[in-house]
Amino acid sequence: MTVDGERLVRRLKELGAVGVDQDGRLTRLAATDADKAGRDLFVRWAKEAGLKVLVDRIGNIFAVYETPENSGTAPIMMGSHIDTVIDAGNFDGCYGVLAGLGIVETIMAEGIHLARPLVVAAFTNEEGVRFTPDMMGSLVYVGGMDAEVALQAVSIDGKLLGYELERIGYAGKLDPELPAPEAYVELHIEQGPVLESLGMQIGVVEDLQGISWQRITIDGVANHAGTTPMDLRRDAGYAAAKIMEFVHERAMEYNTEMVGTVGSVHFEPNAINVIPSRATLTVDLRSPKEERLLEAEAALAEELTSISNALGVTARSEILARTQPVQFCDDIVARIEQVAELRGFKSVRITSGAGHDAQMMARLCPTAMIFVPSAKGISHNPDEYTPDRDLINGAHVLLDVVTDLAGKH
Amino acid sequence: MTVDGERLVRRLKELGAVGVDQDGRLTRLAATDADKAGRDLFVRWAKEAGLKVLVDRIGNIFAVYETPENSGTAPIMMGSHIDTVIDAGNFDGCYGVLAGLGIVETIMAEGIHLARPLVVAAFTNEEGVRFTPDMMGSLVYVGGMDAEVALQAVSIDGKLLGYELERIGYAGKLDPELPAPEAYVELHIEQGPVLESLGMQIGVVEDLQGISWQRITIDGVANHAGTTPMDLRRDAGYAAAKIMEFVHERAMEYNTEMVGTVGSVHFEPNAINVIPSRATLTVDLRSPKEERLLEAEAALAEELTSISNALGVTARSEILARTQPVQFCDDIVARIEQVAELRGFKSVRITSGAGHDAQMMARLCPTAMIFVPSAKGISHNPDEYTPDRDLINGAHVLLDVVTDLAGKH
Structure with a gap:
C-alpha cells in the first residue's frame, strides 16, 4: 500500500497557511479564531473522506473510520495536535494528524477490511502556550485531569478555556462514545538533530524523557x-x-x-x-x-x-x-522497527526529548511514536523543515504499523 | 582649629532635600532644574560666607577665598561634585564640597592668614548619568577634553549640555581667571566597606584604580x-x-x-x-x-x-x-597620614575603587584624597550613610592638610 504523499505535503502547506498573523507569523494558539480555522479545515477534510467527527468536552477532535463489522470494538488511534506555538513551523503536530487522515483514506481507497476502527485524534492545547498545562487535551482524555478543572483554565489573554471552546464551536457536550483505544501511535517530526546527524530516516521512539x-x-x-x-x-x-x-x-x-x-x-x-x-x-x-x-x-x-x-x-x-519518563510499548516499538526495515528505511531507536500527547496516551493504552528527521533539529520556528521524502517515509511506516495493529477482518 | 560639625551635617541634609522627585528619590542629574537648585544653594552659602564665585564654560563652580596678600598665587583647591545618580544618597560628592566650604569658613573665622588662596570646586557632571563621559567637568578643567566638544554632549533625555547649562544659568563665558592649583585634596565617602570592616576612621587614599x-x-x-x-x-x-x-x-x-x-x-x-x-x-x-x-x-x-x-x-x-590607574602625590598622602595621627584617628592607606574628580585633577597638580567610612559600603543608594562623627573627623583632617599646604602668611 502506498500513501498519497503529494496530498499529505499539500495539506501540510494548506493548514500551515491558516492562522498567519499580521506579521506573517504562523500562530494558531489553542481555542483562538486561528485554531478554529485550522480545526474547521481538518474537520472538512475528515468529513469529505467520509469519517465521523466527534468532539469531546475539552475540544479534542476524533475523526473515526469504522465499519459495521468492527463498530464498537476498541480502535487503533493515531494523531497529535494542530495548535501551534507563536511563530511556528508547519510540521509540529499537524504532521501526525494529517498523516493519520491520509492513512485512513488509503485504507478506505484500497478497500481493506480492518478488524478494528481507526481514529485520528487532534488533541486540544498540546503546546500549552495560551493555557497551562501543555498536553492538556490528551491529559484530560486519559483521565489525568478533570475536564471541569481544565475548562476553568485562564489564557494568557485572560479568557476561560471553556468559554473559548464554546465560542469557536468546539465544546463537545459529552465524552465521545468511543471505547478506549487498543493502541495509540503518534507520528511526529523529531524536533532535534539526532536522526539527521546519524543519516537515519526513521526514529523508533522507545521512550520519552x-x-x-x-x-x-x-x-x-x-x-x-x-x-x-x-x-x-x-x-x-x-x-x-x-x-x-x-x-x-x-x-x-x-x-x-x-x-x-x-x-x-x-x-x-x-x-x-x-x-x-x-x-x-x-x-x-x-x-x-x-x-x-x-x-x-x-x-x-x-x-x-x-x-x-x-x-x-x-x-x-x-x-x-x-x-516522569515514559517507556513506550515494547511490542509496538518492535513492530515499528520491523516495518521500517521491511520498507528499506534506515532506523534507530531514539528517546523523545520533547513532550507529546503520546506520553499521556501511554497511561491509557499501549503507545509508541515514530519520528522523522528535522532539518538542523530546528522546531518551534518558521525554519522547521522536514523534506517531503522523509514525511512520506514516516507516513508509510505509520500505515504499516496501524494496519498491522488493527488486523485484517 | 575646629570645624563646625553641626553646620556641615545640617547642610548635607539640606542639600540632600533638593531635587527629590515625585517618587521621593533624590535625583539631581547634571544640568537639570534639580541640579540648578542644588548649585544655587551652594552658591548662596559660598556668597554668604563672603567668597567670590566663578563659573567656567563647562559649568564648574569655583568658590574662591583670597586675600590681598595672597591674590594671584596658585591656590589650594578642595572640592568634589554635587550632581547625583538616580535615587542617590546625601553624601557622595556633596560631602567634599560642603566640607571644603566649612573649612574656608573656619579659617576665615579664626583669622588665619594663608600664603595661598583656597578654592572650593563643584565640578559638573561627575556621575555621568545624564551626559557621557563621567567626571566631565574636571576632565575639561584639566584640559583632557575640549570644552566645545563637551558642550555638544547629548543627554539621555536628548538635550545638549551647552543648552542646558545656559538654561539653568551656569554657562560661564570664559575660563575662570584662576592660576592652576598648587594642590588638590578631595574628601569623600569611601563608597566601599573596607574602612568600616577594619574599624578605621580615615582612609588615606594613595591611588585610584x-x-x-x-x-x-x-x-x-x-x-x-x-x-x-x-x-x-x-x-x-x-x-x-x-x-x-x-x-x-x-x-x-x-x-x-x-x-x-x-x-x-x-x-x-x-x-x-x-x-x-x-x-x-x-x-x-x-x-x-x-x-x-x-x-x-x-x-x-x-x-x-x-x-x-x-x-x-x-x-x-x-x-x-x-x-589608567592614578598614583596620588606621595607628599600629600604622607601629610594626610600625619595629620590623621596627630588628631588621634585610626587611618589606613587605601585604594579608591571608584572614579573621582581627583583622578582628573592629578593630571594638573599634586593631588590626593581622604576617605571616611561608608556604612556597609553602600553608595549610590538612599541607604548611603556615614555617621556624623566620621564626617566631622574627615573635615578636620582636610582642614589640617589644607592649612598645611596653603602655608601661613
Whole structure:
C-alpha cells in the first residue's frame, strides 16, 4: 500500500497557511479564531473522506473510520495536535494528524477490511502556550485531569478555556462514545538533530524523557563593583554562573542519559558597575530514566547548598514542572522497527526529548511514536523543515504499523 | 582649629532635600532644574560666607577665598561634585564640597592668614548619568577634553549640555581667571566597606584604580533544550557562565590588586526550554596597577578564544570605558597620614575603587584624597550613610592638610 504523499505535503502547506498573523507569523494558539480555522479545515477534510467527527468536552477532535463489522470494538488511534506555538513551523503536530487522515483514506481507497476502527485524534492545547498545562487535551482524555478543572483554565489573554471552546464551536457536550483505544501511535517530526546527524530516516521512539523544570533565585548583596574587595562580596551573579556550569557539566557526564539547560537568566539590578543582588535562572533537566532525574535533582539541591555556603548567598528553588519518563510499548516499538526495515528505511531507536500527547496516551493504552528527521533539529520556528521524502517515509511506516495493529477482518 | 560639625551635617541634609522627585528619590542629574537648585544653594552659602564665585564654560563652580596678600598665587583647591545618580544618597560628592566650604569658613573665622588662596570646586557632571563621559567637568578643567566638544554632549533625555547649562544659568563665558592649583585634596565617602570592616576612621587614599569596561557578546545556536544532545550544543549561556566564572576567579587570584565583576547579563531568546543563541554580558575590571589590568584584559581575551573554540560559539568584545590607574602625590598622602595621627584617628592607606574628580585633577597638580567610612559600603543608594562623627573627623583632617599646604602668611 502506498500513501498519497503529494496530498499529505499539500495539506501540510494548506493548514500551515491558516492562522498567519499580521506579521506573517504562523500562530494558531489553542481555542483562538486561528485554531478554529485550522480545526474547521481538518474537520472538512475528515468529513469529505467520509469519517465521523466527534468532539469531546475539552475540544479534542476524533475523526473515526469504522465499519459495521468492527463498530464498537476498541480502535487503533493515531494523531497529535494542530495548535501551534507563536511563530511556528508547519510540521509540529499537524504532521501526525494529517498523516493519520491520509492513512485512513488509503485504507478506505484500497478497500481493506480492518478488524478494528481507526481514529485520528487532534488533541486540544498540546503546546500549552495560551493555557497551562501543555498536553492538556490528551491529559484530560486519559483521565489525568478533570475536564471541569481544565475548562476553568485562564489564557494568557485572560479568557476561560471553556468559554473559548464554546465560542469557536468546539465544546463537545459529552465524552465521545468511543471505547478506549487498543493502541495509540503518534507520528511526529523529531524536533532535534539526532536522526539527521546519524543519516537515519526513521526514529523508533522507545521512550520519552521525564522533565524537571525549576526556577532558582539567588539572593546576594548589591555593592559597588569598584570598591568592594573580592573577599567581601556576596555576588548572586557569580553564584548563578557556578550553577549554570554545574547544570551543563553534570548533564555532560551522563552523556546520552541526560540533558540540562539554563535557558533563562535575569540579574538585578543588572548594571555594569554593581555586584548583582539577585540572580534568577531556570533549569531544564530531562532524562529517559527517572532514577537519573532524581539523582540530578538531588545533586543540584546539594550544589545550591554548597554554593550558598561558600559564597554567602541564599538560594531557593521552585518547581515549575515535573513529569516522569515514559517507556513506550515494547511490542509496538518492535513492530515499528520491523516495518521500517521491511520498507528499506534506515532506523534507530531514539528517546523523545520533547513532550507529546503520546506520553499521556501511554497511561491509557499501549503507545509508541515514530519520528522523522528535522532539518538542523530546528522546531518551534518558521525554519522547521522536514523534506517531503522523509514525511512520506514516516507516513508509510505509520500505515504499516496501524494496519498491522488493527488486523485484517 | 575646629570645624563646625553641626553646620556641615545640617547642610548635607539640606542639600540632600533638593531635587527629590515625585517618587521621593533624590535625583539631581547634571544640568537639570534639580541640579540648578542644588548649585544655587551652594552658591548662596559660598556668597554668604563672603567668597567670590566663578563659573567656567563647562559649568564648574569655583568658590574662591583670597586675600590681598595672597591674590594671584596658585591656590589650594578642595572640592568634589554635587550632581547625583538616580535615587542617590546625601553624601557622595556633596560631602567634599560642603566640607571644603566649612573649612574656608573656619579659617576665615579664626583669622588665619594663608600664603595661598583656597578654592572650593563643584565640578559638573561627575556621575555621568545624564551626559557621557563621567567626571566631565574636571576632565575639561584639566584640559583632557575640549570644552566645545563637551558642550555638544547629548543627554539621555536628548538635550545638549551647552543648552542646558545656559538654561539653568551656569554657562560661564570664559575660563575662570584662576592660576592652576598648587594642590588638590578631595574628601569623600569611601563608597566601599573596607574602612568600616577594619574599624578605621580615615582612609588615606594613595591611588585610584584603573577601570576596564567591556561588553562581551557570545553567539551560539538556539535549539530545543529537550531534543538537542549535550555534545551537539553551541550554548551561548554556558559560555557566558564560563566567562563570569573566569572574571571572578581571576580577580580572586590577584587578591587586593584586582576586582572583577559581571554585573549585567542578557540571554536570547531567554526561554526555559531553548538553548540560548546569544548571551551579552558586561565585564568590569579594576586595578590600582596598570600592569595587572593589562594582564587581566589579555587573559580575558585569551579565555574568550579558548571558550569559543571549545564550545563552538563566537565571542566578541567591545571596550565601553578604559582609564589608567592614578598614583596620588606621595607628599600629600604622607601629610594626610600625619595629620590623621596627630588628631588621634585610626587611618589606613587605601585604594579608591571608584572614579573621582581627583583622578582628573592629578593630571594638573599634586593631588590626593581622604576617605571616611561608608556604612556597609553602600553608595549610590538612599541607604548611603556615614555617621556624623566620621564626617566631622574627615573635615578636620582636610582642614589640617589644607592649612598645611596653603602655608601661613
